[in-house]
Amino acid sequence: MTVTRDPQSGIVRIAETIFRPYNSSSGQRSDRSAGDRLRHRQKVREAIRNNIADIIAEESIIGKDNNRIIKVPIRGVKEYRFVYGDNAPGVGQGGDQEPQPGQVVGQGEKGKQPGQPGDQPGVDYYETDVRLDELIELMFEDLELPDLERKRLRQIEVEKQFRQKGYRRKGVRVRLDKKRTARSRLKRKKASQRRDLTGARSRFPFHKDDLRYHHSVSDLRRESNAVVLCIMDTSGSMDTMKKYLARSFFFILYQFISTRYQNVEIVFIAHHTEAQEVSEEDFFHKGESGGTFISSGYNKALEIINERFHPALWNVYVFHCSDGDNFESDNPAALKAATELARSSNLFGYGEIKPLGAGYYGSSLIPLFSQLDEPNFQTLQIHRKEDIWTSFKTFLAKDRGREDAA
């Protein structure tokens, strides 16, 4: 048998056989599937985006941290063909034990789809894992509100310090860089010696061109602050379902605000006839009894804003969830406080949560608030989980920042 070796490529021919050695640098080792993978990934995102409303209405995303991975059903990236359904029998091989009629050998769909050419299994996957923050990002993309303008007035510009940025030939004497200057003189000296081999001159003084100065720029860091004030009625009439809906809404609001501002504070104000600032845990889990004075919550919010979050420095987002019950006598006070709150915040919303089937006992505050004429105030009604997303969209549409920018 004749064996020949091409000395350049290292390719070996044995009679008719060719061996191509592994070559880690050859052009064939480029990542061929990168483009197709990217396109697939895009399609997955697209599919998620199309189902985003369903996905965020699911309870599982609330109060979870951003690295949590959730399973999202994917439609639209399946590859459909004509395949046989459930009444098509299959054949398998028994292991060491004799299979018995009636024995269960598998679950769910079998790989009945004809595999793609080659020998890949024909099972299609229906779900993909997405990190929560990725999902939230998609949610915001879907909202098409990524350009909430950071209002110049509300940004604190801190002149941090001077930062060195390169060198200049001109500058003030105090910023002279002696080392660089000496070095450039040396360079010049070497260069002139090469030209003039006759002999070194005894003296080679600094020239103006040798001088190097530090260049510094002032580093402006834009800081943007936002505070989300969540106000909720924790009176006896707020049941679990209502709280759940409220929580979903607050969650989304908080997530949204977090992506827009560097520094986001969140404040929970629970109220019945009196208001108090509470932790998130208490906010959602503590049930109170008794009546409701909405104005108490608003006044507490105003107090907190004035104390800690001055509207000149903070973007203030206020949202209030309630089931619409309020003592009649409190209404004028509530309206007055609400007006004031709307004026000192970017966005102020009132969400009335009335789950379907809960019965329309009790009143609604929406007629009352319709008297409130502020452009950044919004009333919403939430009946079901599915409403949260649409409500949220409507709510954000009134952001004052957006109007200012327009």
Added chain:
Amino acid sequence: MDYTIEDLEVWNSRIVEIVHKFGLDPYPQEFEICDHEDMLTYMVYSGMPSHYPHWSYGKSFEKLKTLYEYGVSGLPYEMVINSNPSIAYLMRDNSLALQVLTIAHVYGHNDFFKNNFTFGATRAQYTIETFKSHANRVRHYVEDPSIGLERIERILDAAHALSLQCRRNLSIRKLSAEEQIETKVQEAQPPTDPFGAIHRRQDYISPDLNKVPLYPEEDLLIFIRDHNPHLADWEKDLLTIVHEQSQYFIPQIETKIMNEGWASFWHKRILETLELPQNLHLEFLVRHAQVLRPSPGGLNPYHVGMKIWENIEKRWDHPSAEDEKQYGRRNKSGAEKLFEVREVERDASFIRRYLTEELVRELNLFEYRTRGNEQVVSRVADDLNWRQIKETLIQNVGTSTIPVIKIEDADYNKNRTLFLRHHHDGRDLQLEYAEKTLQYLNQLWGHEVALETILDNRKSLLCYSDNRLAIKNGI
């Protein structure tokens, strides 16, 4: 790596010698050493050095990679392309024993590609160039600003969904349009009657030669390409490309069990003849057992295939008294029979002819059905059931896993509705998949499409138009 290329060369030349001694007749072979990333890529792109882009390949790459990285599935030791010369990829990280086994295995596949009748129409000498040309054409369309990726994907998505709805036996020549007319006219002639003198002459019913198609048509993509005048040239070309590629792969789908069985049968035979040093031999035995181990619940084509091949050889070399009684004296040796079968059968016929009752029992085959959310054993290999298990197995190999759907009429109800018939064999179509696939068909055809099938024992017509599926039962 416990070997050098030189080692592989040495072993290869000894293997080639044995291959020829056994009478195997492969194409010239080329081996390429690759790493696991390359192997993943080759698996996704069917081993082709060049392939047109489509997101579905990205999808399978991600999936394979995940399965591989989580250790759910390993990578194949090799991958062989049906081309002349044949190209095979060997994984760099495999041990020497595994490489030797793999090289022997590759020659088995190579011989099968060259000699099995189903591959006759694949034009192996042009494989690489054909795929390259397909890739270049698709890339060219993608770059054409008047077309663009999105529209190409729309066509490719639809074409992929229908790609396997094509003729299965490519050795049967497709009649040209003229020949079809001729045959149709001939069929309409009354049969010659030896008693013509006393019988009343049968009326001649002239065939409807204007019907399109004259005979039910299985090549869906090609039919649409030729009969939808609204398709642009690039769209027609894409349909052609997808069709040609699936034609190339049909023989591989048709002979999975035979092919893997054949390669395993010969790698075993070759390695036993090679006189491997003991350490390599022991590893070979372990690896061989791993590859050939039956997968309980599933069906390992390597195992099933090799068992049948071994059984054929045994029955022809040493026929049992029963076999002698039934078939008379054998006029072929085991080896002669093997080579004959390798040439003229495909999985369905291979199993029908050579899977004996004894083998059904030995392989411990059983039939299962889906009940609710579970798969439940419905028949086990006993006297009463083994034939039925065999029938079910035949339905689950090769192209029998693809429903037979033919175009019957391109002008159904005289409004250009495309009428298709599913040749129902007891297995219903999966409705969700059928709906989406009909949607693709509707998109390509541009008019309503109607598929006649049987759902839950009722004849049904699935009509797809205006983004909506209507099911008419009991027609």
